[in-house]
Amino acid sequence: MDIRELKDWHLNFQKPLVISGPCSVETEQQFRQSVLPILDKVDFVRGGIWKPRTRPGNFEGNGEQALKWVKALKAEHPFRFAMEVATPNHIELAHQYEVDLIWIGARTTVNPFNVSELAEALKGSELPVLVKNPIHAELSLWKGALERFSKAGIQKLGAIHRGFHSYQSGKYRNLPMWQIPLDLKSEFPRLPLICDPSHIAGDRTLIAEIAQKALDLNYDGLMVEAHSTPDEAWSDAKQQIKSDSLGDLLDSLLLRDSVFTKENIINQLDTIREQIDQADRELLEA
Secondary structure, eight states: OOOOOGGGSSSOOOSSEEEEEOSBOOOHHHHHHHHGGGGGGOSEEEOBSSOOOSSTTSOOOOTHHHHHHHHHHHHHSOOOEEEEEOSHHHHHHHHHTTOSEEEEOHHHHTOHHHHHHHHHHTTTOOOOEEEEOOSSSOHHHHHHHHHHHHHTTOOSEEEEEOOBOOSSOOSSSSBOOTHHHHHHHHHOTTSOEEEOHHHHHSSGGGHHHHHHHHHHTTOSEEEEEEESSGGGOSSOGGGOEEGGGHHHHHHHOOOOSOOOOHHHHHHHHHHHHHHHHHHHHHHHHO
16 A cells, blocks of 8 residues: 555654544534643544434434534634544535544444445545544454555555454453554554544543553554543543543653564564553453
């Protein structure tokens, strides 16, 4: 795949890339209160415009109205905005409202037909695209989705590790299964790899430890859900941190000096395997 490294995305990139903001853009006031405290700490503000829910009846997003609120706040306080898309119409609106980055959700990644439609709609676009891992642990589906976007000409392309569903209850909402994203990175060393500790954890008290483990494994960035009043959030309340605590979280993280490239992958494998074994032991003991 012909992929540009993050440093070539013209972002004044410094590792780690940080994407943060509320799970959902619930109201104009909530979005403003959630975003303003973090603007000087993030590379992209995230916000759910459409929320694909497992069952109907829950909050499913405000759609285009939310994009109007985002655009109005960007006019007052310039920032880069990132959102999930699931249909060609979402991509059209992303261009219309000058969204700066889009990601493909786990429920979409599993469907090659949906991915192909999105890739076709993105031909000729300069929008950066991040692809979340599929819900279940199928590396081939994840690679296939990335390859479809690459074949459509998307060069600002990356992957988001958000963990994998399990029918067994445990410490985490979604099992990290670190070996799968690391296998992906080993095959495509230039591919930016972002960790979503919020969805892996499902619990805000576990986010810091997962984020640190991701940085220890040389991930390129983090996507962290942050809300002005997370306990009152309309979606995923337990896994969102308070916006005004994002800075403390980031300050607590230690960054490795090494870079994940083809040249040093072999030298790092033993360390990585040891870290994965420790993570597996922690999971079994939970």
